[in-house]
Amino acid sequence: MTSEKVLEALAASVVEGDEQGGRKGAEAALAAGIDPQKVLTEGLVAAMRTVGERWKANVIFLPEVMMAVEAWKAAMEIVEPHLSADAKDRARRGVVVIGTVKGDIHDIGKNIVATLLRTAGFEVHDLGTDLTASHFVAEAERVNADIIAASALMTTTVPGQRDIVEYLQTIRRREAYFYIVGGGGASQAWADEIGADAYGGTAEDAVRGALELMGQEQESGESN
Amino acid sequence: MIGFKEITHRALHGPMLSPRDFDLRVVVPEMRKVVRDFGIQYDPMNPVPADDDLADRVFRAGLKFYEAVGTYCVDSERVIRFEEAELLEALEDAPSTVVLGHGADRREMVSRRPEIEVPPWCSLGAAGAGVSSERILTSLVTAYAQLPLTDSITLPSLTMLDGEPIIADTPLEIEGAIRATSLGRDSLRRAGRPGIPMVNGIATAVSGRATIAASQFGFRETDGWEIASIAELKTNFDLLSKVSYIRSIGGNILAETGPILGGLAGGPEGTAVLTVAYHLEGILVKQACLHHPFVIHVKYGCGTGRDALWVRSVSTQAVSRNSHFPILDLGYTAAGPMTRMVLYETAAWVICAVVCGANIEAEGVASATHVDYLTPYEPRLAAEVAHAAAGMDRSRANEIVKALLERYESQIQDPPLGAKYQDCFDVERGTPSLQYQELYAQVKEELVGLGLKF
Numbered sequence: 001m002t003s004e005k006v007l008e009a010l011a012a013s014v015v016e017g018d019e020q021g022g023r024k025g026a027e028a029a030l031a032a033g034i035d036p037q038k039v040l041t042e043g044l045v046a047a048m049r050t051v052g053e054r055w056k057a058n059v060i061f062l063p064e065v066m067m068a069v070e071a072w073k074a075a076m077e078i079v080e081p082h083l084s085a086d087a088k089d090r091a092r093r094g095v096v097v098i099g100t101v102k103g104d105i106h107d108i109g110k111n112i113v114a115t116l117l118r119t120a121g122f123e124v125h126d127l128g129t130d131l132t133a134s135h136f137v138a139e140a141e142r143v144n145a146d147i148i149a150a151s152a153l154m155t156t157t158v159p160g161q162r163d164i165v166e167y168l169q170t171i172r173r174r175e176a177y178f179y180i181v182g183g184g185g186a187s188q189a190w191a192d193e194i195g196a197d198a199y200g201g202t203a204e205d206a207v208r209g210a211l212e213l214m215g216q217e218q219e220s221g222e223s224n
Numbered sequence: 225m226i227g228f229k230e231i232t233h234r235a236l237h238g239p240m241l242s243p244r245d246f247d248l249r250v251v252v253p254e255m256r257k258v259v260r261d262f263g264i265q266y267d268p269m270n271p272v273p274a275d276d277d278l279a280d281r282v283f284r285a286g287l288k289f290y291e292a293v294g295t296y297c298v299d300s301e302r303v304i305r306f307e308e309a310e311l312l313e314a315l316e317d318a319p320s321t322v323v324l325g326h327g328a329d330r331r332e333m334v335s336r337r338p339e340i341e342v343p344p345w346c347s348l349g350a351a352g353a354g355v356s357s358e359r360i361l362t363s364l365v366t367a368y369a370q371l372p373l374t375d376s377i378t379l380p381s382l383t384m385l386d387g388e389p390i391i392a393d394t395p396l397e398i399e400g401a402i403r404a405t406s407l408g409r410d411s412l413r414r415a416g417r418p419g420i421p422m423v424n425g426i427a428t429a430v431s432g433r434a435t436i437a438a439s440q441f442g443f444r445e446t447d448g449w450e451i452a453s454i455a456e457l458k459t460n461f462d463l464l465s466k467v468s469y470i471r472s473i474g475g476n477i478l479a480e481t482g483p484i485l486g487g488l489a490g491g492p493e494g495t496a497v498l499t500v501a502y503h504l505e506g507i508l509v510k511q512a513c514l515h516h517p518f519v520i521h522v523k524y525g526c527g528t529g530r531d532a533l534w535v536r537s538v539s540t541q542a543v544s545r546n547s548h549f550p551i552l553d554l555g556y557t558a559a560g561p562m563t564r565m566v567l568y569e570t571a572a573w574v575i576c577a578v579v580c581g582a583n584i585e586a587e588g589v590a591s592a593t594h595v596d597y598l599t600p601y602e603p604r605l606a607a608e609v610a611h612a613a614a615g616m617d618r619s620r621a622n623e624i625v626k627a628l629l630e631r632y633e634s635q636i637q638d639p640p641l642g643a644k645y646q647d648c649f650d651v652e653r654g655t656p657s658l659q660y661q662e663l664y665a666q667v668k669e670e671l672v673g674l675g676l677k678f
Contacts, residue, residue: 061486061494062522063252070248103392103430105298108455108487112522155354155383155595156392156400156430184525184593202523 003034007043010075014047015054017067019074026078036082040091044075048119055116056204062112069118092123094146094214097139099127100183101160106153109183112203113149120207122147133160133167140177147210149200151183158185162194178213182206225317226310228471228511235464238294238302243458246296246303247488251456254292255494258285266492271533271625272576274618279338279541286500286542287311290457293501295509298454299461304509314507320548322476322513324376326419326446331375333514335550336581338541341615345583347448348603349378351554352427353592356384360596360645361404362411367600367654369415373607376448378424378585379408383595392430401429401438409442423448423478423552423585432466445475451510453481456488456498459509467510478516478552479506483539485532486522492531492538495519499539507549515543516585518554525591526558528569529636530629537576537618544581553582555606558635560590560597560642562660565632567667570602571609571676572628578613579621586610596644601656601664608668612676624674 001009006029013021029039051068054060080088098114100107107129114126125143127136140148152158161181168174181191182200191199197213200206241250258264262285267273287308294305306314320335333345349368355361361380368377382404383390390400405426412420426443429435435449443449449470451463470477481502483489489498499517506512519527519535527536536553543551555573559565566589577584586606589598613621645651648660656664668678 058486058523061490062488063248063255063490066248067252103397105454105460108484108522112487154392154430155381156390156397156428159389159391184591187594204523 001032003032006032006034007039010039010043011047011050014044014068014071014075015050017064017071019071022071022075023078026075030078030082036079037087039079040083040087044072044079045091045121048072048121052116052119062115065115065119069115091121093121093211095123095125095143096147096149096210097125097127097136097143097145098149098151099131099136100129100151101157102130102132102163103160104152104154104157105129109153109203110151113151113182113200113206116203116207117210120211122210133163136164137167137171137173145177146214147178147180149180149182149206152181152185153183155185158183158190161186161196165194165196180206180209225314226508228467231304231509231511232464234304235297235300235302238304240302241296242301243296243298250293251488254289255489255497258289258497259493261285264493264497266531266534268530268534270622271530271629272537272579272618272622273534274622276545279538279545282496282538282542283500283546285497287504289497290501290504293457295505296458297460298458306508311504314504315547315549318507318547318549319513320550322550324421324423324446324448324476326444329417329419329421330446333375333550333552333583335544335548336583337544338581339579339615339617340581343614344578344610345375345552346373346607346610347376347378347423347552347583347585348374348607349424350380350427350598351378351585351588351592352381352424353588353598354383354595355380356595358382358403358407360651362407363651363654364598364600364645365408365411366415368603369412369417369420370654371600371604371607373611374420376421376423377412379404379422379427380598381427390428397428397430397434398437401426401434402441404428405438405443406441421447425450432462432469435466436469445473447476448478449475450478450480450516451512453502453505455482455484457501457505471511477510477512478514479510479512480516481506482518482520483535484522485519485535492535495535496539496542499535500542503543503547503549514550514552516552516554518556518588520556524558524636525593526556526569526636528555528557528573530633533572533576533625536573537580540577540580540582551582552585553577554585554587556588556591557602558591558639560594560640561599561602561645562648562663563640563642564663564667565635565640566602566642567605567664568628568632570606571671572625574606574609575613575621575625578610579616579618584610590641594641596646597641599645599649599656600654601660605664605668608678609671609676612678620675624676627674
């Protein structure tokens, strides 16, 4: 089988959300002597680009995206040890901590954003729901995050998004992170008012905002 | 039928599972299996299908799916699961009518069937959308209660309290919920309909304790107490504790669920099946008196796109043909007040709901996410359309809904926000601006042209 065919098979397994196929495809690619960097870019990154395009076109829905991320993770476990430190850094768009603010247990929107950020190449730490401002920041410090993303569905929980800004200012760490807000309770005007760096009106907007903040132009069709 | 004591027991002692495994290893594969096994296919050309066999297959798929999946309790990480015989027994024992309201405003909501002439119950109001002041809340609720076709009302959520934003899980939430409840009740008295039921629980309250506290200030057992779900098919002890309290006071529980189109259930097919599963969950886990679904699109935050209308039509037919447990269907529009689009969207989802066998709750305007972007005109049109659509056959409804979709579906992704209540209504008098009156009249005339008889 040619290198192209091996990489196509790997990408197809990831797009289909086949964890075992992703793992075996990655092993086959490395066994065929394909440069691990090429396996990453032409196999795995290409697969996630396809997943993003299909999500955008409403061809696939959340389950397919979540399964693709699982298959991608399985393949990455095989490929990552073979990548150089530089290649790992290049493959990673940035580190995000994400969760819902204090009092808010509605997590489906946050889960979708987390999933799409992963498809776009971000390392995502999903902190869960109902979180205090200090918890967001402590976790961001612990994992050396680039971005803090906070979701609030309700008008009565959205003030929790302001608390994160105030907490960062209090401990003089506001400049250390980009801050993205989203969810039904938020709006662009609210994001502007509290001094957030980006507003995710939709999950795609949140990903676009994260990429822009990291200074990485979104490749055509990728995850949007 | 299984009682609430047994539900609590299963929530505490059912099989354990991580939330991730519940989503990815149970919900997703079981949904794919039943959609495939029962041959369910989305048909974008027919948002209101007249296919009884499809409706019945969706119902059977929902029954099978819920038997396999159950409801997940996130606090105990356990699954509340049921056997087929328990589900069938629950369907048999479920109530077919519910009496809501007090005194002269006391009414009976009945179960409906596809194409039935029985007028639908019209619950009109804010569906929990936020308002910025007590003055606006009072004006809106008074106006909702004065609409001639109102059977029950839904309160807005108060977002500010004496100049302070209301924050969940704080004393402000308790005070805000108390204030909204007492203002709502007083607004109904001002309208001359003091006993009209308020059916969205206590919208300003997020937690169970705020609901229970605020209920002491004017919320009655004859009102409607909503118990929500966590997407998808999840609950927690706060929600179950509310059920326990409401049962103890003899209150009416509304099983509120928002199946997300494009979410964990996948596309329109899975979302229709999921809605049936929620119907069963409402009877058993929530011990409710009616099923209160609102399909919502994962990207657009509304339930009026072509695919969402198909889900609404098919799932409503599935349930109303196979269960006598009443349905109160809620719609969320993409566009905001004083836009032509919001009136088209309203007419479209209401026709789907009523013709397929539901009662209606109107409505979440502009996805109910923009403070003050709601007026009494959108629910008023919903009620007028609902009464006009009762008895219409599904084929005729399909043609009207398709004609409406042609008028607005290209704007679903980027809808007009329209005007705030205070910018298109006189807040003191609760009367619409001339501009909105003219727009309303024009759209009604168009609806007459499409075949609705008011």
